[in-house]
Amino acid sequence: MSSVLPLTEVLVVADCWQTEPDAEAVIHRAINAAAEMADADVGEAELAVMLTDDAGVRTLNNNWRGIDKPTNVLSFPALQPTASAPADAPRMLGDIAIAYQTTRKEADEEEKPFDHHLSHLAVHGFLHLIGYDHEKDADAEVMESLEREILAQLGIPDPYADRERMD
Numbered sequence: 001m002s003s004v005l006p007l008t009e010v011l012v013v014a015d016c017w018q019t020e021p022d023a024e025a026v027i028h029r030a031i032n033a034a035a036e037m038a039d040a041d042v043g044e045a046e047l048a049v050m051l052t053d054d055a056g057v058r059t060l061n062n063n064w065r066g067i068d069k070p071t072n073v074l075s076f077p078a079l080q081p082t083a084s085a086p087a088d089a090p091r092m093l094g095d096i097a098i099a100y101q102t103t104r105k106e107a108d109e110e111e112k113p114f115d116h117h118l119s120h121l122a123v124h125g126f127l128h129l130i131g132y133d134h135e136k137d138a139d140a141e142v143m144e145s146l147e148r149e150i151l152a153q154l155g156i157p158d159p160y161a162d163r164e165r166m167d
Contacts, residue, residue, distance in 0.1 A: 005035050006042045006093055014053035016100040023051060026115045030122040034150045040130040047093040047129060049122065057099035072102045073121040075128035096125035110162070116151075120159045123150050 008031050010024040017023055027049050035042050050056075054070035062068045064076070078092035098121055107117035127143055134140035148158050 004043045005032050007044060007046045008032075009046070009048045010051065011048060012051045014051065014056060014100055016053050017051045020100075020114060020118075022115060023118060026118050027051075027122045030119040030150075030154065031126050033153050034123045034126045037150050037153065038127065038130055038146065042093060042130060045091040045093045047095065047126070049096045049098065049125070051098055051100065054099045054101040057097055057102070060097055070099050070102050072106060073098050073125045075125045077129050077131075093126075094129040096122070096129065098122070098125070112159075116156045117159070119154055119156055120147065120151060123147055 008028055010027050012018075012024070031047075031049075057072075057074060058068065058070040060074055061071055064074070074097045075094060076096075077094040098118070103117060103121060104114065106112075107114045110117070124143075124147060127146065132139070132143040132146070134143050144160055148160065151157075151159060
C-alpha cells in the first residue's frame with residue numbers, strides 16, 4: 001500500500017535558518033497536512049524545499065521570473081514525464097524555495113508566530129506545485145480557501161483575516 005504523502009526533502013542552505021531549529025519539522029507538518037487535504041495524487045511523489053536567504057531567492061526570482069528582488073516563497077513545478085520516461089523513475093512534484101529574511105520580516109510585521117507564517121508559505125508553495133495558482137481572482141479564492149482549511153487543521157489562524165488578498 002502506498003502512502004498518500006509526498007517524500008519531502010528539506011535542504012537548509014543558509015546559516016540564518018539556524019535560529020529556527022524547528023523549521024524542518026514545521027515544513028514537513030505543513031506539507032503533509034496539505035497533501036492529506038488537497039485533491040491531488042501526490043503519494044510517494046518527491047519534492048524539495050530549500051531554506052535559503054533573501055539573496056538566494058532574489059537570484060532565483062531574477063533568473064526564472066525576471067524580477068530582481070527577493071520574495072518570501074517560490075515554487076518550481078516539475079515537468080511531467082514523457083511516455084519514454086523509465087517506469088521506475090521517481091515522480092517529481094518540484095521544488096520550493098523560502099527566504100528567511102523576508103519570511104521573518106513579514107511574520108514580525110504581521111505579528112504572527114514565525115512557525116505559523118512558515119507553515120503558510122510551505123502550504124502555499126506546495127499548492128503551486130500541484131497546480132493551484134492565484135493569477136485570476138476566482139483561482140485565488142479557491143487557493144486561499146484551501147490554504148485556510150489546511151492551516152485551520154494545523155491550529156493556525158486565517159492568514160488572510162487582517163489584510164486584502166495578496167496579488
